[in-house]
Amino acid sequence: MKRQRTDTVSGEIEAFGNAKDVPIPEHIELDPTARLQWDLVTRSKSADLWTENDLELAAEICIARSQKNRIRRQMALLETDYDKPFDRLRGLAEGEKQVDALVKREERLTRLLQIHPAATVGKARESVKKNTATRQARETINAADDLIAQPIH
Numbered sequence: 288m289k290r291q292r293t294d295t296v297s298g299e300i301e302a303f304g305n306a307k308d309v310p311i312p313e314h315i316e317l318d319p320t321a322r323l324q325w326d327l328v329t330r331s332k333s334a335d336l337w338t339e340n341d342l343e344l345a346a347e348i349c350i351a352r353s354q355k356n357r358i359r360r361q362m363a364l365l366e367t368d369y370d371k372p373f374d375r376l377r378g379l380a381e382g383e384k385q386v387d388a389l390v391k392r393e394e395r396l397t398r399l400l401q402i403h404p405a406a407t408v409g410k411a412r413e414s415v416k417k418n419t420a421t422r423q424a425r426e427t428i429n430a431a432d433d434l435i436a437q438p439i440h
Contacts, residue, residue: 308329309329309330311346317346317350318353321349324352325345325346328345329342334421336417344396344399351393358385358386359382359386362382365379
């Protein structure tokens with residue numbers, strides 16, 4: 288499939304269309320913390336570049352981030368438990384191992400999805416241009432929202 292050039296009027300129109308958020312497919316279940324990560328992950332590339340398989344992997348990134356947050360909250364609780372120093376240190380070490388494993392999983396998935404920094408700001412030239420155009424369109428849309436009068440309650 289031939290990609291639309293981003294430096295044309297039709298390319299700009301396409302960028303505005305791809306600035307929309309990618310909805311979570313019905314068959315993917317995410318806990319509330321993972322749902323918070325969905326837009327952060329899916330906004331990293333143009334909406335029309337996401338496939339169903341990509342969305343499955345994006346959900347795995349969201350889940351990994353949710354799990355990291357949960358482990359870190361548990362570790363924060365351990366840090367205040369000074370009555371059992373050995374259990375505290377063992378728990379912190381185990382938590383760090385789990386967080387490290389989740390970070391590595393997230394890194395692998397971002398490479399598979401081409402949403403790592405080299406893909407979004409560096410090497411894949413056309414994708415970078417398209418993602419940049421989409422990001423600029425999203426910023427323009429968000430800025431225009433500030434110009435529209437909001438209802439006062």
